[in-house]
Amino acid sequence: MRLVGENMIISIKSVTKLLGVLVMCACAVLVCTLFLNYNIDLQRIKEQITTPETLLIFDATVSAGNMTGAVTGGVLALTTVVMLLFYIKHYIDTNKPQLGILKALGYSNRKIATGFWVFGLSVFMGVAVGFVLAFALMPVFYRNDGVLPDVSVHFNPELVLYLIVFPTIAFSALSIIYSYRKLKRPPLELIRGKSKIKVRKVKNVGKKNAPFLRDLKRSTLRSRFSLVFFIWLAAFCYAATIVMSFSIGEVGGSDMMAVMMAAIGIVLAVTTLFLAVTTVIKSNGKTIAMLRVFGYSDRECAGALLSGYRPITYVGFAVGTLYQHGLMVMMMELFFNDSVMGLPEYTFNVQAAVIALASFIVLYEVFMFVYARRIKKIPLKEVMAEE
Secondary structure (H helix, E strand, O other): EEOOOOEEOOOOHHHHOOOOHHHHHHHHHHHHHHHHHHHHHHHHHHHHOOOOHHHHHHHHHHHHHHHHHHHHHHHHHHHHHHHHHHHHHHHHHHOOHHHHHHHOOOOOOHHHHHHHHHHHHHHHHHHHHHHHHHHHHHHHHHOOOOOOOOOOOOOOOHHHHHHHHHHEEEHHHHHHHHHHOOOOOOHHHHHHHOOOOOOOOOOOHHHHHHHHHHHHHHHHHHHOHHHHHHHHHHHHHHHHHHHHHHHHHHOOOOHHHHHHHHHHHHHHHHHHHHHOOOOOOOOOHHHHHHHHHHHHHHHHHOOOHHHHHHHHHHHHHHHHHHHHHHHHHHHHHHHHHOOOOOOOOOOOOOHHHHHHHHHHHHHHHHHHHHHHHHHHHHHHHHHOOOO
């Protein structure tokens, strides 16, 4: 953070840390660009269709593109909003003293909040990456089975406006509005910051201290609901996208789209887990250090801080699976009807859900194992010296 003239400018380095927002935006725009651009280019060949059967396939293809783009883009857009607000809140919480000093010096909430527009740069970087990547994949994505006439890739400039310019402006404005609301606190309250977590010394470390560790686990979950939400969201996104990837194949979708949805699910789950777990460990560095001083093992420290999230992930996975099934049923009824001949009936794939659950358990447990080991590397001297 630094000052230039009368405006607060948040360093670009701070914005580059918004990896989750960048990944979410890239995935959303990647999917939307592929299908929207394809549907626009499809309209160029509509006059070449001469048979009713081919016209039905044409309409079904357009409907499938609209369905996938709307559902995937909409869900990822809402997730991006939540993630961006989390980043802004986290930035304000970790920079309370500096922000309080600025307010004490006479800077208004409006002037300080205006500087938060740069959080929209992460959105711009994400949508730009997704847009470029979509055009790189289009030659493969446009391949068809020969039923429809060949479709050539065209650059449709209106998509730049809808998928890059508008989202960047909207998220920059959202950053300013949300930060303005979060800054409505007395300067002294910001300067003091949040109270430090105190860890009392416990005698006779061992099984008798299990109640203390359980209390610590509960307090960790209650202290930051946003982190609980993100770990839940990681499981939700993974289940929804992996189950969707199997569903796409069942209703006649392309293998490339199924693989792409599975890849997006893995990327979103890993990114969201990385954001949440690293924040949990970083924010509880002193707690971990003090527990180790009082004789608790690294395994007990990891269990107290990380194991409490495990039930939440399974709930998120179950909700994501049911959500995706219900969404597919609704969309099939909305976009497709009996007039679309030859379209297979969609049913819930139990085998796909089991495979998705097993793969997620492996991913989650490996992730937690890696970060539990990282707790061992937290130096006591460095942590206690931080203020």
